[in-house]
Every structure is written in structure tokens, then in C-alpha cells.
Amino acid sequence: MTAHKHALNRSFRRRLAIVGVVTAGGLLLAACGGDDMEGMDHGSGSSSSAASTQEAKDNPAPGAFNAADVAFAQGMIPHHEQALEMSRLADGRASDAEVKTLVAAIQKAQDPEIQTMKSWLKAWGKPESAEEMPGMHHGSEGADHSGMAGMMSGEDMKKLEAARGTEFDRMFAEMMIAHHKGAITMAEDEQKNGRNATAQQLAADVVKNQSAEVEKFEKILDRL
Template identity: 45%
Template sequence: MRTNNLRRAAVVTGVLSLALLAGGCGGSGMDHGTMGNGSPTSAAAPRSGATFNATDVKFANDMIPHHRQALDMAGTARSKAATPEVKALADRIAEAQEPEIATMSGWLTAWGEPVPSPGGMHHGDMGGMGEMPGMMTDQEMRELSEATGKAFDTMFLRMMIKHHQGAVEMAGIEQAQGQDAAVKQLAARIAADQTAEITEMQGLLAKL
């Protein structure tokens, strides 16, 4: 009888040991699973593609209609300018800014933002919301389209200088406050190119 009691005690002790061992392994496995699914590194991972900020979006959203107005002005100069130098300048402006519009439109689409429609151009006389530096008013655009000869060239150059100065100002804000490296690079190029063209246009004005 005593032998049987000893055997039963040994069996019970062995079962309890196995249960404790299994419980310990299960608890360890659960901890690892929690660490794998909820680690600080995983939770803090940035959203895929979130390389831009609100300044980048505003820059593209505003510069597109700004460029479109410059293209309208350049198109008028291509047909109405009295001097070959002004026509050549208008050609270069169009050749530079058309692909930039396409690039910025692609960024907005990739970011899930609407691309400004061609009919939604902001003009300088809107006042308040949507106003951008350097934009011509509807009246100024009409006056440019009605001008001829030397008067047209003078008006075009003066208006385009103002327009370029506005673009340089907008590009400066993007360079200082933007986040996306590609957008900031484009802003730097716009600032450099249009600053050089401002100097060129001032020289052309002096010759008229």
C-alpha cells in the first residue's frame, strides 16, 4: 500500500511539473508575439510615401496656375512681339514651364490632391484667398492682348518681370519651409532660372 502511495505521488508531481513547464513556454511565446506585433519601431513607422508637407502641396497647387498665366502671356508674345529677342524669350519661358506644370500635376496626383483646373486660374485682382504674388489681373491681360509694336514689348517685359518676381518669392517659401526634396529642388531651379530672366528682361527694356 505504501509503495502504491509513493508511485501515485510521483505521478502527480510529474504531471504538475509538465503543466508548469508548458505554461511557462506558452507565456514566453505570447510575449514574443506581442513584441513582434506591437513594438515601438513598428508602430512609429512613417506612412508610405509621406515625404511631403502642406507647404509642398501649396507650392504645386499655386505654381501651376501661376505658370499657366505665364504661358498665356508668352503665347501672346510669340505672335505679337515686335522684336526677335522678346519672341525668343517667350519661346524659352514656354519650353521651361510647360514640363514643370506636368511635373507638379504628377506630384499632386501622387499625393491624392486635386490638380487645379485650367479654368480655375487665380488672378491678382481676386484679393484675399487665392491671391498669389506676381499674378496679372484680367484687365492687365486684356490690355496686353490689345497692345501692339514697341508698346506691346514694353508692357510684356514689365509684366513678366513682375510675374517672375512673384514666382521667385513663392519658390523661396518652398525652399525654406517645404519637405519634399524633389519639390525643393524644382523651387531652387525656378528661382535661379527666373532670376536670370529678370536680369535679361531688364536689359531688353533698357534697349527699347
């Protein structure tokens, strides 16, 4: 009877040992399984983050955009180009030191902005000019932007080109005030109706910087 009891006890202890090993193994597997899932999650997040970073690098104006953003870029490019054309005429014609300083500031700011807006349109799959949009009429002599806010006519540009000294300084200041105010109007429209954050930021810069330049040109006119 005693031997039988000892046999039963040994059998019971063996079963307990087996259950303990199985339980420990199950816990270990569960722990390993949890680590693997975590690793997969991290890997997936890293890939997504890397893709987003690459997209931001490839697209200079990431995020949603609308027709107002496109119109802003397509309109502001020729607007800035005319400001640069006016500024180039100052070489050898302007005599006022402050006018010359403002000419340099306009060239420094607006040429890079032109390149920036061109890069947006390329990323958005849109042409640089609204004249190139499907269904638009293509004139034989190129686009006429004289009807755009603040743009000078061909006759205005000829008058500026013919001026020298103080006459040029005064005419340049008057024209650039009108030109800047046109750009400010366009930028304010973008702030109201645009959707793309990058485009709206540039519009805010245009409003701020060109408003400050308008004030400077007005002071120049007061003393000329």
C-alpha cells in the same frame, strides 16, 4: 592477453573513425546552413531594393511631403499657366528678337514643369487646385488667382492683348518681370518651408532660371 589488446585497439579505432565521420558531417551541415542563410538575406535585400525602385518609378516625388509642398505645386501651376498665356499673346504681337527668344524659353521650361507638378499632386493624393480642397468655397466662375504674387489681373491681360510691336515688347517685359518675381517669392518659400526633396529642387530651378530671365527683361527695357 595480446589478442585481447588487439581487440581493444580495433574497437578504439572504430570509435575514432565514427566520431570523425560525425564531426565532418556536422561541419558540412553547418557550412551548408550558413550558405542558405546568406542566400535568404541576399534574396530579401534584392526584393526590398526592387520594391524601392518600383516605388520611385510610381511616385515622381518620392519621400515625405508637407502642406508647404502641396501649396507650392497648387499655386505654381496656375502661375505657370498664366505665364504661358502671356507668352502665347506674343505670337504676331512681339517685334523684339530677344523678347521672342525669351518667350520660347518660357514656353519650353514652364509647360513641362506644370505637368511635373500635376503628377506630384496625383501621387500625393491631392487636388490640382487648392479651391478643390474639402471645406474650400467653390466660386461659380472658377478660381481667382489675381491675388497671388505676381499674377496679372484680367484687365492687365486685356491691355497686353491689345498692344502691338514695341508697345507689346515693353509691356510684356514689365509684366513678366513682376510675374517672375512673384514665382521666385513662392519658390523661395518652398525652399524654406517645404519638405519634399524633389519639390525643393524644382523650386531651386525656378529661382535660378527666372532670376536670370528677370535680368534679361530688365536689360531689354533699358534699350526699348
